[in-house]
Amino acid sequence: MSDGDGTRRVRAGRRTVEVHRPDKVLFPGGGDAKEYTKGDLVDYHRAVAPFMLPHLRGRPLMLERHPDGIDGPTFMQKNTPDHYPDWIRRVEVAKEGGTVRHTVCDDTATLLYLVDQASITLHRWLSRADAVDHPDRLVFDLDPAGDDFEAVRRAARLLGELLDELELPSALMTTGSRGLHVIVPLNGRHDFDDVRAFARDVADTLARAHPDRLTTAARKKERGGRLYLDIQRNAYAQTAVVPYTVRPRPGAPVATPLTWDQLDDPELHARRWTVADAVEQARTNPWSGVPGRGRALGPARRRLNALGG
Numbered sequence: 001m002s003d004g005d006g007t008r009r010v011r012a013g014r015r016t017v018e019v020h021r022p023d024k025v026l027f028p029g030g031g032d033a034k035e036y037t038k039g040d041l042v043d044y045h046r047a048v049a050p051f052m053l054p055h056l057r058g059r060p061l062m063l064e065r066h067p068d069g070i071d072g073p074t075f076m077q078k079n080t081p082d083h084y085p086d087w088i089r090r091v092e093v094a095k096e097g098g099t100v101r102h103t104v105c106d107d108t109a110t111l112l113y114l115v116d117q118a119s120i121t122l123h124r125w126l127s128r129a130d131a132v133d134h135p136d137r138l139v140f141d142l143d144p145a146g147d148d149f150e151a152v153r154r155a156a157r158l159l160g161e162l163l164d165e166l167e168l169p170s171a172l173m174t175t176g177s178r179g180l181h182v183i184v185p186l187n188g189r190h191d192f193d194d195v196r197a198f199a200r201d202v203a204d205t206l207a208r209a210h211p212d213r214l215t216t217a218a219r220k221k222e223r224g225g226r227l228y229l230d231i232q233r234n235a236y237a238q239t240a241v242v243p244y245t246v247r248p249r250p251g252a253p254v255a256t257p258l259t260w261d262q263l264d265d266p267e268l269h270a271r272r273w274t275v276a277d278a279v280e281q282a283r284t285n286p287w288s289g290v291p292g293r294g295r296a297l298g299p300a301r302r303r304l305n306a307l308g309g
Contacts, residue, residue: 143228
């Protein structure tokens with residue numbers, strides 16, 4: 001429903017969300033890239049909400065906002081502005097020297113409100129608001145030296161095989177940018193220091209086994225063209241892109257879950273899905289094989305130690 005002033009009203013559950021300037025172009029077209037407006041992003045998020053919200057609920061967010069579209073200035077927003085509606089949930093978390101009042105997205109109405117604010121990419125904490133010091137996700141970010149997706153594909157296979165040896169279930173997701181995320185669900189009993197140390201040891205074990213292909217060197221000049229196994233997101237107040245969120249690149253690519261079998265698809269790349277077809281992929285339930293309950297790291301740590309990690 002639209003008004004004469006250009007405002008569109010969208011029903012979301014019990015609420016109606018106003019979308020201002022829905023015809024505003026956020027993703028300019030050009031070349032092979034399709035143009036997308038704010039209204040297009042609202043339609044995408046309405047459709048993907050049932051699949052996206054389980055990965056958002058209860059988690060502090062950082063919002064990547066592009067009020068003038070992806071070619072304009074970028075704002076990374078942690079603190080929730082006072083003008084946000086009262087029905088949007090906030091959570092106050094500690095930071096050095098004070099606190100931050102993060103937005104939490106628990107429902108479709110909040111999701112659409114954030115889209116109206118030109119929050120193109122949502123970045124989530126790996127822990128929940130009720131246990132901010134104890135992550136229930138571990139993330140490996142496979143970051144190529146350039147745009148070499150074959151190196152990412154190889155690294156993902158090797159990491160997946162190692163996690164299988166450690167008897168840890170894992171899930172795979174395109175970042176919508178250049179690489180892949182490999183995500184391990186945890187039971188939330190370990191603190192960030194323990195999780196990060198474990199992730200570091202897994203990455204080091206893999207890099208030692210494949211020193212010509214993989215590295216854990218944080219400095220780019222030390223990587224020598226090798227793929228970087230990035231575990232830096234596994235820390236308090238660090239974030240990772242949310243499954244099914246849009247990335248601010250031409251064509252509106254989406255960070256999209258996929259199955260391990262899809263890793264073999266020759267057409268696969270980090271920007272394989274966009275707002276045009278990510279919902280279709282979501283409906284296949286690519287993470288259906290991932291257990292709902294996360295694992296403890298103790299048994300996996302013992303297996304890793306036995307491998308010399």
